[in-house]
Amino acid sequence: MQLTQAGGQRLAESELRDQSQRFLHGLREALRAGATADLDGPEWERVRSVLADISRRRAREGYSPADTATFVFSLKQPVFVRLRAALAHDPARLAEETWDISVLLDKLGLYTVALYQASREEVIARQQRELMELSTPVVQLWDDILALPLIGTLDSARTQTVMESLLQKIVDSGASIAIIDITGVPTVDTLVAQHLLKTVAAARLMGADCIISGIRPQIAQTIVHLGVDLADVTTKATLADAFQIALKRTGGSIGAIPAR
Incomplete structure (x- = not known):
């Protein structure tokens, strides 16, 4: 055989x-x-x-x-x-x-x-x-600043993986700010918003503040329509905008290299 x-x-x-x-x-x-x-x-x-x-x-x-x-x-x-x-x-x-x-x-x-x-x-x-785990990488953008780019649907199982990865990286790096970028998340409903808020709350318990970036017009309208309260969370349209806010909070800055 x-x-x-x-x-x-x-x-x-x-x-x-x-x-x-x-x-x-x-x-x-x-x-x-x-x-x-x-x-x-x-x-x-x-x-x-x-x-x-x-x-x-x-x-x-x-x-x-x-x-x-x-x-x-x-x-x-x-x-x-x-x-x-x-x-x-x-x-x-x-x-x-x-x-x-x-x-x-x-x-x-x-x-x-x-x-x-x-x-x-x-x-x-x-x-x-x-x-x-591969689809939820936590990267260090700068001293004290982490970024978590999310792509695809955010369900309960993936939220748990996201939180574990983010919290472990906060512990390892001692970062004080984490940017959660949802540009790649196709839709945001009540459940997704709750998952995001849970992640933000868990990060705060570990001493890190969160900024949510990637808030597109349709997502903003959906969040308002659903009545989800994000008043205590800083939100930005792009990752670049969120990074600028994070730099200001940490006292960092980026300048052009002078020409020689």
Whole structure:
């Protein structure tokens, strides 16, 4: 049996052989211990561990759930051949044993699919967290001044990431002003405004004042229409305007370099 990733890369023969040997050894031990088809039994602990490791690795490496289940289902043919050779003289027992092993391997195959799905969900969740972290960078514009450019929709999960990133940067840098730029936020509704206010409040508790920039005319109208109170928050139309205010508050200035 050969397995191919979505990108076309095949599983190494040595790795497939090792996985097969571990699975078969565990299966043999379970059956010798009198295991039933109930996979929750202690006799199946080693098999469950082997299949969990295989399923997680294949989920991370991009193999399909069908490939993962086929790893177990491919055992049916050689087992059935052995059963026919051993029980050809007893058709009734051959049918019974064939059915029992078929049910067992089906359960093990479906078990790998469930593990694969759980592993893929873990991978997707981790990637989403990493993307949120990448999409909420906190940069230091100047001594004592931070900037947090937001792009895309601001929901509850992302707000938590935003606050954690901003607060940690405030602690690390000791900055007293943070500019939250929402130029890249497509819409601002009541929920988004509440998320922004929570972030501002959290930053203030850490000793940093916040300026919100990127307030476009349509966003200003929306905020007024929604009745959101931003009276205690300094707002500016552009990041440049907010940076000028931040420089004044920190006593900094930018001047042209004289010509030589």
